Amino acid sequence: VTETIGDIGELALIERLKPFCAVDAIGDDAALMSVRSGHQLVVTTDVLVEGVHFSDRTTPPYSVGWRSAAANLSDLAAMGAEPMGITVGLGLPKQTPWSWVEGLYTGLSDCLCAHDAAIYGGDLCRASQLVVSITALGEVAPQRLIRRDAAAEGMTVVVTGAHGGSRAGLAVLLQEIEGDINYAQDWVRAHQMPVPRFDAIAQLRSLIGTSPMPAIAGMDSSDGLANALLQLCHSSGVGIEVFQNAIPLPEGLSNTVGVETAFDWALYGGEDFELVLCLPDDLANRLVGTGIVSAIGQTTSVHSGEVHLIRLNNTREPITHKSFTHKSFQHF
C-alpha cells in the first residue's frame, strides 16, 4: 500500500519536510537570510506544472526536484550572481505518494547542496494537480552583474557545453529514438540532472582577476539556444551571426538522428541550461582557451537583422521569433 499525502496530513507532512530545510520555515514561518554587504539581492520565480513541465513517464520525482532547482540556479548563474537558497510552494493532489514528495525534496536538496545553497522553507496546499513554484534568491556585487542588454556590436558569442542533449534525453525516455546506450545515458542525464554553469562564471572571474569587469551580456539557454540568442539581440539592440559548424552538439547525436534534427534540437530543444555570453574578443579568446566555452559567432549591427545562422553550406538563414514561439507558447 502506497502512503499518500492524504494519509499523512498537513502538519505531519510539514514535520517530515523540515529536515530538508536550512531553517524551520515550512508552513507559516518566515526565514531570515543575510545578503552580503555591497551585494544586491537577485530574485527569480519559476512555476512548474505536472503534464506541462514534467510527467512521471520521463521525470522521476528526484529529477523534478533537481531540474527545478537547477533551472532557478541557472538563472542566477546567468546574471553572475551567487546562489543563497530557494523557497518552495507546492500544490499537491491528496493521492500523491509520500515517496514522490520525498524524492522531489531530495532532488532539490542535492542540487542546491552542490552549489552551497539551501531550502529556506515554503508552503504547501492541496491541489488538483502537482504544481511546484520555486523562488530562488542570490546575491551579486553590482559591478559583477551580467545583463541581457549589455551586448554591443563586435563581441564574440560563446556557449558553455553542448546543446540538444536535454531534448535527446527526452526522446530516449519517450522511446522516440534508440541511440548507442552510452550516449543515451548521457542525454538522459542532461535532461534529468542539468548542471547550472557556475563553473564557467568562476572561470570568467578568475580570468578577469582584479581588473574591472568589462561589459558582458548573457543569459541561460533554458528556452533553447535560438531563444537565448534572440533575447540577447532584442534586449541589447544588436544582431548576432552564429556558425552552425561551431555549435557543439552532444557526442553521438548527429549519427543517431541526423545532422538536421540534431541542430534543430540544439537550437530549439530547450532545457539545456547552458550559458550564452557575449564578450569582448580578447576575453572570449582567453575563456575559449580554458576549454570551458566554445565561440559560436559574433554580434553584428542590428541593421543586419537579428539572429542569422551560417549553415554548413555557407547559406545565411535568419532565425526568427516564429521559429521558437511553438516553444514559448506551449504553456498555454
Place this chain on the structure above:
Amino acid sequence: VTETIGDIGELALIERLKPFCAVDAIGDDAALMSVRSGHQLVVTTDVLVEGVHFSDRTTPPYSVGWRSAAANLSDLAAMGAEPMGITVGLGLPKQTPWSWVEGLYTGLSDCLCAHDAAIYGGDLCRASQLVVSITALGEVAPQRLIRRDAAAEGMTVVVTGAHGGSRAGLAVLLQEIEGDINYAQDWVRAHQMPVPRFDAIAQLRSLIGTSPMPAIAGMDSSDGLANALLQLCHSSGVGIEVFQNAIPLPEGLSNTVGVETAFDWALYGGEDFELVLCLPDDLANRLVGTGIVSAIGQTTSVHSGEVHLIRLNNTREPITHKSFTHKSFQHF
C-alpha cells in the same frame, strides 16, 4: 464574449502584466533588489488554491489579490519586518478570463502600494486549477526582530483589532447569516480586504523610541487566534491564560450569531490577520493606552498547561490543539 488567457497567449499576457510590476521581471527575468545595510532579509511563501483558499462565490479576483498580498505582508509585520515586495507564481487554466487575472494583479498592487511594496516579477504557466504562489520579501534590523519563541512567563498578551470578522464576512457571502447591513459590510470587508498591521508595529517602535527593544514575542492570527496563542506557547515554552470577556469581537456580531458562535469564530475562524503579541507589562500598558491593541491575558508557567480560556462564567477551559486541527488540516 469573454477574453480568456488561452486567447491571449503567454507572451502577450506577460506584456499585459508588466505595467503591474516594479521591474520587467515576469517570465524569465530575475529582479534586483537592495536590502538596507544592517538589515536581514525575511522571506515567506504562501500558496493559495482555488476551491481551498478562495472561490468565485465569496472572493472576486481583486480580493484574491488583495488578501494574498495582505496575508504575506502580515507575516512580515508579525516579525517586525518592513515589506520590500513579492514575486507571483501563477498556475492558470486556459479558460481563465483576462479580467480575472487583471483583477488579481490590481488587488495585489493596491495592497502592496499601500505599504510601499511592489511586485518584483514572477512566472506563469497553464494549469488545471488556479494556483497563486506568493513569496514576500522584507527586511528587518536584527535587534528589532519579533520572534515566536521570545515569550517568557509574566508577560501581557495583546491583540490588534477584533477577531471573528473575516469568518463573519464569509458567512454573509455564503448567505449563512444575514446581519444588520452596516455591520455585514464591515465583516465582508474584513474578509475580502484585511489590512496587515504595520501600524501597530510602528506604534510599538514609537513607544520604544531609542531604548533597546525588550524581548517581544508575536505572530499573526491568520490561522485563527487560538492557533496563534498555541503556537506562541509551543515555540516559547510558556502557558497563556486569556479572558473571554477581554477578546474584542466585531461590532454587532454577538447580537447576530450569539455570544458562543461569535467567540468560536474569534478563536477558530481564522484569516483575521491581526497581530498577537506578548510584551513586558509596562510596554503592553503603554501600547494599550494608545488604543491600537487590547490586553487579552498573560503568559504563565508552561506547567499550568498551554492555552486556557477564562470563560464569562469564570470557568477555566483548555484550548487544545485538537480544537484547531480541523482548520489546519482542511488543506488536505
